[in-house]
Amino acid sequence: MQKSILVLPGDGIGPEITEQAVRVLKAVTDGSDLALNFVDGLIGGAAYDAAGHPFPEETKKAAMAADAVLLGAVGGPQYDNLDRPLRPERGLLGIRSAMGLFANLRPAILYPQLADSSSLKPEVVAGLDILIVRELTGGVYFGQPRGIREVDGQREGFNTMHYNEAEIERIGRVAFEAAMQRNKKVCSVDKANVLETSELWREIMIRVAKDYPQVELTHMYVDNAAMQLVRWPKQFDVMVTENLFGDILSDQASMLTGSIGMLPSASLNDKGQGLYEPSHGSAPDIAGQGIANPLATILSAAMLLRYSFGRGDLADKIEAAVSHVLDQGLRTADICTPQDRKVSTTQMGDAVVAAL
Amino acid sequence: MQKSILVLPGDGIGPEITEQAVRVLKAVTDGSDLALNFVDGLIGGAAYDAAGHPFPEETKKAAMAADAVLLGAVGGPQYDNLDRPLRPERGLLGIRSAMGLFANLRPAILYPQLADSSSLKPEVVAGLDILIVRELTGGVYFGQPRGIREVDGQREGFNTMHYNEAEIERIGRVAFEAAMQRNKKVCSVDKANVLETSELWREIMIRVAKDYPQVELTHMYVDNAAMQLVRWPKQFDVMVTENLFGDILSDQASMLTGSIGMLPSASLNDKGQGLYEPSHGSAPDIAGQGIANPLATILSAAMLLRYSFGRGDLADKIEAAVSHVLDQGLRTADICTPQDRKVSTTQMGDAVVAAL
Numbered sequence: 001m002q003k004s005i006l007v008l009p010g011d012g013i014g015p016e017i018t019e020q021a022v023r024v025l026k027a028v029t030d031g032s033d034l035a036l037n038f039v040d041g042l043i044g045g046a047a048y049d050a051a052g053h054p055f056p057e058e059t060k061k062a063a064m065a066a067d068a069v070l071l072g073a074v075g076g077p078q079y080d081n082l083d084r085p086l087r088p089e090r091g092l093l094g095i096r097s098a099m100g101l102f103a104n105l106r107p108a109i110l111y112p113q114l115a116d117s118s119s120l121k122p123e124v125v126a127g128l129d130i131l132i133v134r135e136l137t138g139g140v141y142f143g144q145p146r147g148i149r150e151v152d153g154q155r156e157g158f159n160t161m162h163y164n165e166a167e168i169e170r171i172g173r174v175a176f177e178a179a180m181q182r183n184k185k186v187c188s189v190d191k192a193n194v195l196e197t198s199e200l201w202r203e204i205m206i207r208v209a210k211d212y213p214q215v216e217l218t219h220m221y222v223d224n225a226a227m228q229l230v231r232w233p234k235q236f237d238v239m240v241t242e243n244l245f246g247d248i249l250s251d252q253a254s255m256l257t258g259s260i261g262m263l264p265s266a267s268l269n270d271k272g273q274g275l276y277e278p279s280h281g282s283a284p285d286i287a288g289q290g291i292a293n294p295l296a297t298i299l300s301a302a303m304l305l306r307y308s309f310g311r312g313d314l315a316d317k318i319e320a321a322v323s324h325v326l327d328q329g330l331r332t333a334d335i336c337t338p339q340d341r342k343v344s345t346t347q348m349g350d351a352v353v354a355a356l
Numbered sequence: 357m358q359k360s361i362l363v364l365p366g367d368g369i370g371p372e373i374t375e376q377a378v379r380v381l382k383a384v385t386d387g388s389d390l391a392l393n394f395v396d397g398l399i400g401g402a403a404y405d406a407a408g409h410p411f412p413e414e415t416k417k418a419a420m421a422a423d424a425v426l427l428g429a430v431g432g433p434q435y436d437n438l439d440r441p442l443r444p445e446r447g448l449l450g451i452r453s454a455m456g457l458f459a460n461l462r463p464a465i466l467y468p469q470l471a472d473s474s475s476l477k478p479e480v481v482a483g484l485d486i487l488i489v490r491e492l493t494g495g496v497y498f499g500q501p502r503g504i505r506e507v508d509g510q511r512e513g514f515n516t517m518h519y520n521e522a523e524i525e526r527i528g529r530v531a532f533e534a535a536m537q538r539n540k541k542v543c544s545v546d547k548a549n550v551l552e553t554s555e556l557w558r559e560i561m562i563r564v565a566k567d568y569p570q571v572e573l574t575h576m577y578v579d580n581a582a583m584q585l586v587r588w589p590k591q592f593d594v595m596v597t598e599n600l601f602g603d604i605l606s607d608q609a610s611m612l613t614g615s616i617g618m619l620p621s622a623s624l625n626d627k628g629q630g631l632y633e634p635s636h637g638s639a640p641d642i643a644g645q646g647i648a649n650p651l652a653t654i655l656s657a658a659m660l661l662r663y664s665f666g667r668g669d670l671a672d673k674i675e676a677a678v679s680h681v682l683d684q685g686l687r688t689a690d691i692c693t694p695q696d697r698k699v700s701t702t703q704m705g706d707a708v709v710a711a712l
């Protein structure tokens with residue numbers, strides 16, 4: 001089997017961490033019947049610098065043609081003063097929209113070896129394993145009309161949040177399918193006591209649930225969900241929510257683990273394509289120093305093999321190798337305590353490759 | 357000085373807890389030069405039951421005429437199937453809008469006596485004292501157009517988020533004024549990398565900051581704010597944000613303390629009127645059992661004296677009395693550990709009155 005992966009290193013620590021993930025992908029497929037073909041591309045600030053746009057036409061074409069995309073991270077302070085359509089984040093929003101990547105899967109898993117990194121008490125987070133399913137191409141992120149206009153002599157910013165039945169239904173199905181592989185619980189998060197958009201969201205989730213009688217569906221308001229994630233996060237299995245709520249809650253949930261440098265993500269469309277990237281950002285403050293944690297990107301590569309190429313067996317191998325290097329006490333600076341052995345980005349990559 | 361307070365007990369535990377707060381207000385003003393006149397009114401489900409509407413015209417008139425409003429809580433499962441405009445929450449949104457209560461102040465304070473209640477590690481939350489300033493009458497809560505419509509044969513829910521310059525500026529001023537009385541730091545939370553509404557928000561905050569050169573202004577994206585509140589909440593002094601983000605983040609921040617039964621809130625308009633209510637909800641599951649924690653409502657009454665009647669001296673007395681009963685080891689069920697003395701709602705009220 002021959003598959004192509006578009007690699008978009010992006011900005012900040014992006015290039016360093018994707019480099020390690022590509023090495024791991026090569027090592028795990030070496031001698032297997034899966035032949036990977038890597039293509040490099042530009043996105044974010046790096047694309048702006050080289051081509052004048054954060055999501056160049058060429059990258060778009062390459063993305064549409066690829067079987068999967070592996071992305072590092074985008075953004076950096078040097079781009080803060082660019083016009084909105086030219087900023088690095090626009091590259092990310094652009095590729096999500098162009099590829100139709102409506103389903104963002106963000107696991108928040110606490111690695112037992114890193115339990116101490118959490119700011120929460122050990123008993124609250126031990127064994128934490130939540131999957132957040134975030135709708136990624138709708139809601140207020142892409143809603144029209146939007147802008148800044150003048151009304152009665154003063155400026156007013158406005159945005160539109162919307163979802164139609166089909167958009168809600170398809171993300172609902174992704175969440176229920178995921179729950180079937182897990183603990184069979186879906187918590188749908190909305191703000192149905194205030195927003196009509198959420199009212200429709202809730203109705204459709206209830207309808208989708210009928211097709212999954214084995215899965216328990218609950219509903220929670222987003223403010224309560226933010227509280228419950230702090231109070232007792234282990235009550236959750238799969239959480240499904242719209243774009244903006246998912247942005248907030250998935251970041252909150254990742255931070256519960258204390259080691260966001262460990263958390264991968266997958267963004268899928270309905271053609272079986274996917275974009276895989278670490279949950280963390282581009283960390284411009286430590287870029288180029290060779291100290292960034294490549295594990296979230298390496299674990300994103302595992303998700304890529306599992307979800308886009310149907311190779312759960314190879315994904316398992318990568319995940320086991322990551323667990324093994326943690327058992328060995330190897331840590332990049334972000335997750336390192338005085339008892340551990342501090343390693344560089346490349347050394348961490350070496351260790352994972354060796355463990356495979 | 358003669359002042360009138362409209363008391364709106366509302367639903368669930370509302371009546372029990374407001375009763376204790378009224379007792380405390382009477383006790384603390386007894387023999388002082390402040391004469392309080394209490395008027396009772398209906399809101400939420402209780403108002404629907406008695407008058408067919410969650411925010412009856414009579415309550416509206418009474419609210420406009422009062423110097424301040426003390427509210428318990430609204431909502432309960434028996435109202436879940438009512439039409440949207442008749443649900444208890446609509447009463448709350450109605451009074452906020454009618455009185456123009458644009459500034460919601462929600463402190464998240466960790467009482468040293470209750471440090472163990474938090475799900476976070478003691479060193480992460482010890483001494484926590486954040487003030488969240490939430491805009492309360494704008495944004496997607498009240499934006500038009502909104503609704504559920506049919507487009508191309510399928511239903512679509514839509515809502516509008518908007519803010520104009522004046523709305524942003526006035527809430528900004530509240531935050532900066534509050535920061536001047538505190539640690540002189542304001543963190544403005546937005547999603548300016550995605551939303552035009554936030555872009556204007558950020559611009560106006562920067563403009564307002566010019567009038568407060570002693571205050572340090574920082575900006576944070578809402579997803580990052582949700583992470584930072586988990587990672588290291590003590591980095592914050594005053595956080596200011598729009599209605600929906602404030603709803604989510606203020607609930608998250610309250611839960612960091614582990615004792616949401618202790619947290620008051622104030623909602624102010626530009627005429628010096630205010631509505632004061634506990635940060636927690638109506639807790640229908642324990643209503644009528646006499647076990648609810650009245651302290652958040654009692655502390656809301658302290659805020660009432662401070663903000664609406666300029667009587668910080670009396671507010672200090674109430675706060676000291678609350679601290680004293682905690683020192684005595686008195687606890688309602690929600691904050692009680694085996695070492696403490698468990699008391700009822702009324703006994704807690706007795707103890708605060710005795711401590712005054």
Ligand SMILES: CC(C)[C@H](C(=O)O)[C@@H](O)C(=O)O
Nearest residue numbers: 089090092093247549550579
């Ligand atoms: C960079 C930004 C536009 C993006 C988002 O808000 O979706 C990021 O926060 C994320 O979660 O991937």
Ligand SMILES: CC(C)[C@H](C(=O)O)[C@@H](O)C(=O)O
Nearest residue numbers: 193194223445446448449603
């Ligand atoms: C009950 C609900 C409408 C309300 C809100 O979202 O504002 C509540 O969550 C709050 O924070 O006071």
